[in-house]
Amino acid sequence: MASGSDKNGDQQLKLYSCYRSSCSFRVRIALNLKGLKYEYKAVNLLKGEQFSPEFRKLNPIGCVPVLVDGDLAVSDSFAILLYLEEKYPQHPLLPKDLQRKAINFQAANIVCSSIQPFQNQAVLNYIEEMVTPDAKIELAKVHTEKGFAALEDLLKNYAGRYATGDEVSFADLFLAPQIRAAFLWFNLDMTQFPLLSRLHEAYNEIPAFIDARPDKQPDAPS
Amino acid sequence: MASGSDENGDQQLKLYSYYMSSCAYRVRIALNLKGLKYEYKAVNLLKGEQFSPEFRKLNPICCVPVLVDGDIAVSDSFAILLYLEEKYQQHPLLPKDLQRKAINFQAANIVCSSIQPLLNLAVLNYIEERVSPDAKIEWAKVHIGKGFAALEDLLKNYAGRYAIGDEVSFADLFLAPQIDASFTRFNLDMTQLPLLSRLHEAYNEIPAFIDARPDKQPDATSG
Numbered sequence: 140m141a142s143g144s145d146k147n148g149d150q151q152l153k154l155y156s157c158y159r160s161s162c163s164f165r166v167r168i169a170l171n172l173k174g175l176k177y178e179y180k181a182v183n184l185l186k187g188e189q190f191s192p193e194f195r196k197l198n199p200i201g202c203v204p205v206l207v208d209g210d211l212a213v214s215d216s217f218a219i220l221l222y223l224e225e226k227y228p229q230h231p232l233l234p235k236d237l238q239r240k241a242i243n244f245q246a247a248n249i250v251c252s253s254i255q256p257f258q259n260q261a262v263l264n265y266i267e268e269m270v271t272p273d274a275k276i277e278l279a280k281v282h283t284e285k286g287f288a289a290l291e292d293l294l295k296n297y298a299g300r301y302a303t304g305d306e307v308s309f310a311d312l313f314l315a316p317q318i319r320a321a322f323l324w325f326n327l328d329m330t331q332f333p334l335l336s337r338l339h340e341a342y343n344e345i346p347a348f349i350d351a352r353p354d355k356q357p358d359a360p361s
Numbered sequence: 362m363a364s365g366s367d368e369n370g371d372q373q374l375k376l377y378s379y380y381m382s383s384c385a386y387r388v389r390i391a392l393n394l395k396g397l398k399y400e401y402k403a404v405n406l407l408k409g410e411q412f413s414p415e416f417r418k419l420n421p422i423c424c425v426p427v428l429v430d431g432d433i434a435v436s437d438s439f440a441i442l443l444y445l446e447e448k449y450q451q452h453p454l455l456p457k458d459l460q461r462k463a464i465n466f467q468a469a470n471i472v473c474s475s476i477q478p479l480l481n482l483a484v485l486n487y488i489e490e491r492v493s494p495d496a497k498i499e500w501a502k503v504h505i506g507k508g509f510a511a512l513e514d515l516l517k518n519y520a521g522r523y524a525i526g527d528e529v530s531f532a533d534l535f536l537a538p539q540i541d542a543s544f545t546r547f548n549l550d551m552t553q554l555p556l557l558s559r560l561h562e563a564y565n566e567i568p569a570f571i572d573a574r575p576d577k578q579p580d581a582t583s584g
Contacts, residue, residue: 195514199511199514199515200471200475200508200511200514200515201511211459211460211463213460213463213467214467215466215467215470215471217439217466217470217474218463218464218466218467218470219463221462221463221466222459222462222463222466225459225462226459237433237444237447237448238432238433238435240443240444240447241433241435241440241441241443241444242440244437244439244440244443244444245435245436245437245440248437248439248440248473249422249437251470251473251474252437252439252473252474252477252478253422253478255474256474256475256478256479257478262479265500269488269491269492269496270491270492274491278487286422288421289421289422289423292417292421293421293422
């Protein structure tokens with residue numbers, strides 16, 4: 140079973156991550172589920188470390204996470220997770236059934252393209268400057284609520300113990316950080332979202348998810 | 362070779378699409394490249410047809426495209442393209458090499474998550490109303506500019522005739538509609554973007570891309 144270490148036992152897997160980044164959180168969960176050890180390389184987004192020339196060489200768009208695996212560097216959480224799924228098949232995260240697999244990708248993209256971009260710092264800062272600070276919160280909340288409502292609807296015919304059945308799958312990696320953010324930062328009324336609330340409870344019992352949480356990371360403020 | 366028709370030759374592939382939707386455009390290109398015939402089901406987004414109860418049953422997030430393949434319904438262009446790639450393996454769109462495959466996904470997601478969502482109609486209307494029409498244009502240009510600059514940087518070590526090498530691949534399906542939109546809707550200064558400009562020219566010579574264009578669709582309106 141591929142373990143993420145080279146023959147010397149050194150970490151050939153490195154993850155460039157920020158503790159607060161929900162995109163990094165997704166990858167941390169996957170690495171934990173697959174039992175992959177990695178070196179945590181903290182990138183302080185508030186200090187702008189993602190714009191350093193060294194980091195831009197790794198990822199020209201200046202975002203975390205970036206996974207380095209020996210000679211390979213993969214950026215973008217979606218791309219990293221598909222890479223991990225192919226290279227390290229232990230604890231598979233995608234069902235073989237094409238419909239269920241597609242539902243996983245659709246749920247992931249509801250988070251990735253419909254919710255999370257509206258919580259991106261640069262976007263929020265723009266809205267705060269050009270409209271008002273309240274408008275910023277409003278925008279994030281509106282997109283989160285819309286996306287969560289769609290997820291409730293989409294997953295109701297597929298969810299079991301987890302998002303698309305009784306095993307943790309690809310979609311759960313995207314949901315866990317987003318739902319957590321909604322509870323912690325956006326003060327969303329989660330009673331409107333019973334399935335997502337239940338999933339949140341379920342994720343809070345899985346070590347791989349708990350260990351991936353922002354407050355558990357080396358760069359989390361004490 | 363799977364063709365998208367059932368044993369009676371009827372179209373079992375249906376694509377719910379809107380001519381202007383860049384997400385739908387991506388899927389139309391893939392269907393054309395793979396030689397898959399399909400029934401075009403127009404969903405008029407300006408008239409709000411995506412909010413009808415029938416359409417909501419197909420896709421609760423009320424977006425196009427949606428692909429129906431017999432009993433299966435797949436929504437979200439990324440999910441649809443991965444589905445097509447797995448089920449209809451002719452004209453493969455993903456390299457086997459893991460680094461190149463990952464670059465395809467990263468480029469696709471730069472478009473999918475960093476550019477396109479910030480340019481959708483609801484968001485642009487919001488900026489126009491809450492700030493100003495000029496701010497809306499500025500917002501669009503900033504986000505396209507930022508994403509396109511990143512793509513130029515990302516792809517410069519991989520591009521050949523197309524985005525990643527000399528064969529059309531997954532990333533090209535995302536780039537073509539986005540570059541097209543930036544020319545036609547947002548008047549972006551493409552001289553800063555030599556690679557993407559060159560790719561735009563290359564896409565304009567491929568029938569599968571041309572036939573997928575908004576103006577070629579059954580629901581296209583003049584003007």
